[in-house]
Amino acid sequence: MLSQIVVGQQAFRNIGNIQIHDNGEIGFHTDLINDGTFDQNLGFAGFYSPDDRLTISGDNRPVFYNMEIDVFDDLYLEVATGVQNFQEFTNGRVQTPRNRGDITTSLDYLNDAPYNGENDNRFVDGYASLTGDLDFTFPVGDDFRLRPMRVTDGASVNTSRGAYFFEDPNFPNFFPERFDTTNLASNVLAVSIFEYWDLDGDTQTQVTLTWDDNSNIPTLVDDLENLRVVGWNEITQEWESLGNSVFSGDVSNGEITSESFIPDNYTVLTFGTSELLLDGDLQVFTAVSPNGDGNNDFFRIQGLANFPNNELSIFNRWGVLVYQRERYHEAQDDNGSDAFIGISEGRTTIAEGEELPVGTYYYVLKIDGQKDRAGYLYINR
Template sequence: MQKLLSIVLMFLAVGMSAQTALYNSGNLRIHENGTLGFHTDLINEAPFDTNLGLAGFYGTDALRVSGSVVPLFHDVEIMVENGLNLNLGIDNANNTNFILGDINTPKNLNDIYYNFLDSDGFYIGEGDLTKVNGFAAIANQQNFVFPVGDGTFLRAVTLSSERTTLFAKCAYFFEDPSAPLSLNGSYDTNELGRELERVNAVEFWKLESDVAATINLSWNTRSNMGILTDDTNTIVLAGWSKTNIRWENLGASSVVGDLEEGFLTSLPFVPNDYDIIGLGVSKIPFEPLAKEVLSLDNYFVSPNGDGINDFLFIPELEESPNNLVRIYDRYGLKVFEKPNYRDEFSGIPNVDNLVVQKDQGLPAGVYFYTVFMKDLNLNYQGFLYLTNK
């Protein structure tokens, strides 16, 4: 019976593809192992929340989800070349597979969002062409990487909460915070607390959560960090205080990278205390950044089995067997960590994470690495380029 109903639902979706929208007024359900493919808009006006199979959105033209009742899907697949536009939110109970195209939500309406539910909600396939361009949310999760960005770049935020948060939400804005186009209000980048020198005037994030947390926040060449500072150790997280009505220095526990590309790890703060957050420059480096950080060479790793550069080899570690190596992607997501490192990294992640699949190799690209030589009390950082060729 389950298989029969799944087939009926598939024909329903295909049969409606030539019309303007599929209108759900009730009685739709995706059973286990069933698939419902949307090749047209979805107007959802009835509960659509007992689904166990796959809801896929496919096509070259933009598709739209609207209506009055938020649908709850088990697995979701996005392959819409010109994007899936949400006029109504979507709840995802299990996996979202980004294949092609963004999920777009109105950035001026933060009550419409793509919601990853509970501890089972996760995703794969995120990238510059496959992300949430708007608001992404989580429910009942403690640690999560929000796959948010704009129409050009993924600008993910890694949230590490002190405990499980009932609800959190995030969006990225490539806009001047002093005169944002998408939000009501102004967050004047000249209104600064006494410990803050400057605030980035080209981009910001809106992050909501009532649980204290640390975050990882990245920058790229478009962030123009070189205009703000010539010293990465002065880069900090900045937040627009709801209480003091100004930008305040929220500090940073570490900064990795250079002025072209890098990320920071923040000190603990409560996101709901701040309207928006962004990158800033401290007048005085915080104590965690006062320690000297040296640079090693940039490395090339090509784990193709030819015996050349198949593993990350750092010659300096031969002088310091008591060490700790960490590797991060360009969004600040930790993908590898190994104490007493001995040339083990070959492009395979070893960190428990809902986004990275540990049984698959990491995508080609630039990664950051940090090295702490414990016996020498030295800290190093650098870049590596990973390729499978």
Template sequence: MLGLSLQAQIGLYHSGNMQVHGNLGFHINFINDSAFDQTQGLVGFYGDNVIQVSGNIPPTLWDAEVMLDNNMFLENTVNVQNNFNFIDGNILTPKSDQAVYLNFMDQGQFSGESNLSKVTGFAAVNNRDFFFFPVGDQNLLRPLTLNSESVSPLSICAYFFENPTNPSSITENFDVEQKVRDIGTVTDREFWIVQSDAPAQVTIGWNTRSALGLIPNATFESIIAVGWSKASNQWVIIGNSSTSGDLTEGFLTTKTFVPSEYAAITFGTIPLPTDTFAVNNPTLGNYFLSPNGDGTNDFLVIDGMEESPNNSLIIYNRLGQKVFEKVNYVNEFYGVANAGSLYLNQEMGLPEGVYYYLATLNDLGLEYTGFLFLDR
């Protein structure tokens, strides 16, 4: 390692040419003011205190992990080339600055995200068309899944458990009363910021803390995705392609929209659809699968597949890797991969988490997409 010095008790200051080919552990702050992009080892952040990463040049890490009793605060973007392991402690970024984020590069991925360890601020991804953002607030993981129609050079996302009308961590505000007439109510509990120039669908969920049941006259069927339009400075309807759950807990996938045209997205309500098209053309839903042999939700049963025996089903994991494929599908998926090279021991089953499916009903000329949650 060259060009390293300790500035008083501030931390490790890098102004030369540092490379990591083994393991390097940080227990103090890291100030990076020189190229740090040839790493092939593991860089860990450990200890009892908050660790700050600052400087003028973003460090690029191959593998990284965080295990902190407190948090890791980014004043400078950190790039991840291969894998970031969330063990303990949140990754904080300035929520008022969308240019600072934990950035997953072209092949970057992560593991271990949880309520105890996630990005509390902005996460980003480069050159992807599908990504699961491990974002949340101080207490809860509140992820967002981005499924784009094309590769986007840069996509960013953050979650805010704050009133959009008067958020505490950003200077912008999104008045929940400033909305188009077709929206009944916009929640005042939470919102996401997601920015990407490629048309996309996103999936977001609600829980008991979201308190959608407290919205007057709200029903599960009336929950819909809404976004703060940058063009009109008001909440407008984005719309749902599918929903799953109930009024207490569930998730929805939006219709296709361009995220960068909206400053924020969240949940709203509208009256139940009564027009003929909406009634006669329902979308397929999101699904819950728990293959534990109890006879309930052991297999993935897709609504309406029996109406089109000439069909196909493909399932992808959150990284966009194909894990299951079947022509003429008849309820065969029970959480075990039959495609792809990621899982060498197929009989161990796929790990718990969110998966994306593509169902093609050739007889009916229809194609549906959605998500399923695999519970172990």
């Protein structure tokens, strides 16, 4: 056994071969640097800090048998860290890199290791992985939101890895490409602009995604029968439907399970719909390109003149109101002179009179005597 405590750096550094034996316990109140062998452990390892952050780093992955995380300002992984038997979330999140070039730095659940104690303040903020044979729910989230994702048994024989991103897939921060929510396969009519998951794995599985109020499911569907798991096919550069085999909950909180697919065939996953909310006598033209060429210069809803008592509200991805108009059909009938042309309206909105940036927005249409309707539109200049 060879180890070294670097007092000046306030870290425990292993440069040799150490082991926690059966019934042994160790508590780390400092950073751990593992440059040696520290992956044949039994017993218990805890990470504790009541008022600061801790870091696990080094050249080699440490693997613990039982592991507790009680770190006020989060446990940061700069090297992959494994747990073989059980992991407890007591306080704080586990932060791992989100950049695609470093997704192997994750919290690794080995041999179907379970966990406990996850909530909106305690989860893996970044990537977690699983190697095993059983159903598994990734305890992943972003910001202070736990948004678990579940795979079926057998999906992780060769290791599955997953993370959750609370951001618009049109403008991802951690991927080299954008996932254009207007590029849709024939079996998809709309895609969420609020969030997405990354799931990696080469074994066929079903996946279950969860939603909450911030998912804004009513902007996609009012009937969960029409909700779908959708995936970005990197070859076709389109969002494809992955199905809806079962769902539960309501539009505020719930979960949906896909049909079987191979995760590595899709870069990211999110929610979509197979049916537009606006139907019947109404046709929505969701592309707005206000460049003066006469095509889609304003947001057009054909047939709205038949429903004169209406109010249209348009919001950006953060839920900020950028346009509002009563009796919207009159704005369209006047050649779009007072219709929505991608300009902020001001008043209680943002940057009055300025062009809104290219991107996806969502609208809510209220019609007297009918249920509110909602959907997406896309501004392109």
